[in-house]
Amino acid sequence: MTDLIVCEDLWKIYRVGDVEVQALRGVHVTIRRGEFIAILGASGSGKSTLMYILGCLDKPTRGVYRLDGRDVSSAGPNELADIRNQQIGFVFQSFNLIPRTSALENAQLPLFYRGLSLRDQRARAAAALARVGLAGREHHTPTQLSGGQQQRVAIARALVSEPSIVLADEPTGNLDTESSREIMGILNDLNRRDGMTVIVVTHETDIAAYASRQLTVKDGEIVSDRATADASSHPALLS
Amino acid sequence: MFAFLALTLTTALRILARNRMRAGLTMLGIIIGVGAVIAMVGIGQGARDAIHAQIASMGTNVIIILPGATTVGGVRGGQGGAMTLTVADALDLKKRVPLLIDTGWAKRDVMQIVYGNKNWNGPVNGISPSYLTIRDWGFSSGGAFTQVEMDTAARVALVGQTVVENLFDPGEEPTGATIRIKNVPFKVVGVLAPKGQSAGGSDQDDVIFIPFTTAERKVLGTSFLGAVGALFASTASPDDLPEAVEHIRDVLRSRHRLQADQPDDFTIRTQVDIGKVQEGITATITNMLFAVASISLLVGGIGIMNILLVSVTERTREIGVRMAVGAKRWHIIMQFLIEAMTLSLCGGMVGILIGVTASKLTTSLAGWPTVISFQAIALAFLFSLAIGLFFGLYPANKASQLNPIEALRYE
Numbered sequence: 001m002t003d004l005i006v007c008e009d010l011w012k013i014y015r016v017g018d019v020e021v022q023a024l025r026g027v028h029v030t031i032r033r034g035e036f037i038a039i040l041g042a043s044g045s046g047k048s049t050l051m052y053i054l055g056c057l058d059k060p061t062r063g064v065y066r067l068d069g070r071d072v073s074s075a076g077p078n079e080l081a082d083i084r085n086q087q088i089g090f091v092f093q094s095f096n097l098i099p100r101t102s103a104l105e106n107a108q109l110p111l112f113y114r115g116l117s118l119r120d121q122r123a124r125a126a127a128a129l130a131r132v133g134l135a136g137r138e139h140h141t142p143t144q145l146s147g148g149q150q151q152r153v154a155i156a157r158a159l160v161s162e163p164s165i166v167l168a169d170e171p172t173g174n175l176d177t178e179s180s181r182e183i184m185g186i187l188n189d190l191n192r193r194d195g196m197t198v199i200v201v202t203h204e205t206d207i208a209a210y211a212s213r214q215l216t217v218k219d220g221e222i223v224s225d226r227a228t229a230d231a232s233s234h235p236a237l238l239s
Numbered sequence: 240m241f242a243f244l245a246l247t248l249t250t251a252l253r254i255l256a257r258n259r260m261r262a263g264l265t266m267l268g269i270i271i272g273v274g275a276v277i278a279m280v281g282i283g284q285g286a287r288d289a290i291h292a293q294i295a296s297m298g299t300n301v302i303i304i305l306p307g308a309t310t311v312g313g314v315r316g317g318q319g320g321a322m323t324l325t326v327a328d329a330l331d332l333k334k335r336v337p338l339l340i341d342t343g344w345a346k347r348d349v350m351q352i353v354y355g356n357k358n359w360n361g362p363v364n365g366i367s368p369s370y371l372t373i374r375d376w377g378f379s380s381g382g383a384f385t386q387v388e389m390d391t392a393a394r395v396a397l398v399g400q401t402v403v404e405n406l407f408d409p410g411e412e413p414t415g416a417t418i419r420i421k422n423v424p425f426k427v428v429g430v431l432a433p434k435g436q437s438a439g440g441s442d443q444d445d446v447i448f449i450p451f452t453t454a455e456r457k458v459l460g461t462s463f464l465g466a467v468g469a470l471f472a473s474t475a476s477p478d479d480l481p482e483a484v485e486h487i488r489d490v491l492r493s494r495h496r497l498q499a500d501q502p503d504d505f506t507i508r509t510q511v512d513i514g515k516v517q518e519g520i521t522a523t524i525t526n527m528l529f530a531v532a533s534i535s536l537l538v539g540g541i542g543i544m545n546i547l548l549v550s551v552t553e554r555t556r557e558i559g560v561r562m563a564v565g566a567k568r569w570h571i572i573m574q575f576l577i578e579a580m581t582l583s584l585c586g587g588m589v590g591i592l593i594g595v596t597a598s599k600l601t602t603s604l605a606g607w608p609t610v611i612s613f614q615a616i617a618l619a620f621l622f623s624l625a626i627g628l629f630f631g632l633y634p635a636n637k638a639s640q641l642n643p644i645e646a647l648r649y650e
Binding site: 052055057058077078081082084085086090092096097098099100109110112113114115116117118121157161 | 240242243245246257556557559560561562563564565566567568570643644647
């Protein structure tokens with residue numbers, strides 16, 4: 001497996017008034033293509049900041065971030081937008097679907113900014129929805145879908161652009177246990193069957209248990225990096 | 240690119256359709272502004288065209304010379320009271336002013352005209368042979384006086400449409416009938432084509448023409464032969480009028496032996512003078528209403544900006560998501576600009592509809608002539624587009640500068 005993400009001495013420093021906040025303090029990490037990573041940490045630990053930098057929504061103050069061999073730390077806003085569009089699929093805690101817009105159109109969104117023909121956009125979005133088990137619900141709007149179904153639309157939106165990484169920020173935070181299991185099952189499946197690199201940011205250890213490798217962030221540093229038992233033996237997946 | 244624009248437009252339309260009430264209220268300013276512009280320009284142009292038509296009906300290249308006021312022992316009579324102009328003046332002007340194509344003369348008085356058991360009081364004009372040519376007056380039946388009729392002071396008459404309506408039964412042919420003017424029998428030899436209202440507002444069709452010689456000797460009477468009520472002259476083009484007017488003044492002053500310190504004993508008028516005053520009034524009104532409409536358009540634009548700013552705030556998270564999945568700054572700018580322009584264009588189109596309807600209603604209810612000008616419609620269309628663009632720019636730019644992380648977290 002090749003190195004997909006290489007972070008060398010990442011620092012992120014905010015200024016809030018006169019106070020300097022060091023959100024990241026020298027993060028070193030390498031993630032290979034096809035890994036299933038969980039980033040664990042309490043709120044305020046810096047895990048969100050790390051996720052935003054990995055997702056190319058934010059840039060580090062210092063240090064180097066190489067994504068797929070390319071130094072992203074020096075990219076401009078339009079380049080970052082292109083990288084997000086092609087390499088990264090986001091899944092958020094609160095789904096963040098566009099309201100009153102059909103599942104199909106929500107799933108289409110990344111392709112919309114890629115300038116594909118409308119027909120291609122629709123075909124690929126429909127395929128992505130089918131992949132997450134929502135075939136036949138293309139024309140439902142978010143309010144007509146359950147929380148779990150909405151999150152599945154969000155996953156379809158994340159994978160429609162065939163990204164290198166699916167980046168999920170507390171994907172089960174707003175879901176009940178049953179839906180959480182479904183969502184984690186889909187993410188696990190994307191990793192196993194399609195070889196997609198999946199990074200899940202969470203503070204729940206049972207969610208982190210799906211991953212094959214757990215990174216724990218505390219006070220802006222990675223304090224633990226360990227491989228877990230084979231995720232396929234996770235009790236939730238066996239049932 | 241095309242797919243992006245098409246989809247953005249569809250999205251914009253859907254958002255507007257969803258908030259119909261809000262969109263309608265937002266568009267109201269534009270609707271009223273554009274509607275007012277279209278209606279005002281329509282009414283203004285209609286009025287101007289009507290004035291032009293009136294001037295044209297009088298003849299755009301016609302000069303009218305009226306006798307001056309009399310002064311008897313310090314008491315001045317009204318204009319035209321004096322008999323200072325003569326047939327000889329007219330003939331001499333034609334010879335000495337090369338710019339004049341023709342000159343004519345006339346005198347008039349209101350008299351009772353009788354036909355059968357009906358009567359009518361109308362202005363009877365004794366006219367020179369050239370008068371009808373100068374005034375460019377046609378016939379709906381019959382024809383002009385012959386030279387013989389002119390020379391022999393024949394008792395023949397031409398009647399205008401208003402006179403025909405008042406003396407003859409509908410469908411009755413006036414040509415060949417005998418009418419009586421001041422108890423003198425006249426044979427009607429022609430009916431004049433209608434000319435409508437003059438620039439001064441009088442009915443030009445309420446008229447009877449008889450040969451000048453006949454008028455002078457048999458009907459109107461005169462203090463001396465050759466005294467006329469007015470002289471008429473025509474030039475080849477309206478552009479020649481100012482020069483011709485000056486020349487006429489010189490010739491008449493020398494013929495009337497006026498000293499340098501004496502005022503003219505005549506007045507020279509052209510249709511251009513009359514038209515200018517009326518056109519000036521119309522232009523002032525049109526400009527004023529245009530200013531009011533512009534303010535309304537401006538207010539409409541601010542309304543659009545306001546609602547878009549609200550929309551940007553409401554949709555902060557959506558903007559964040561769009562940025563997260565790869566929207567660039569210009570994508571976000573385009574999205575809101577297209578929304579703004581859709582709003583202002585829809586408003587503009589409704590405004591055009593209302594303006595056209597208002598113009599038509601003005602014509603049918605108040606009887607004012609209006610002209611639906613395609614230039615005004617095109618201008619209103621472009622103007623509303625420009626308003627959308629201008630007032631959409633600020634909210635669109637604001638949206639595009641949101642920080643995606645903060646936008647995604649926005650509650």
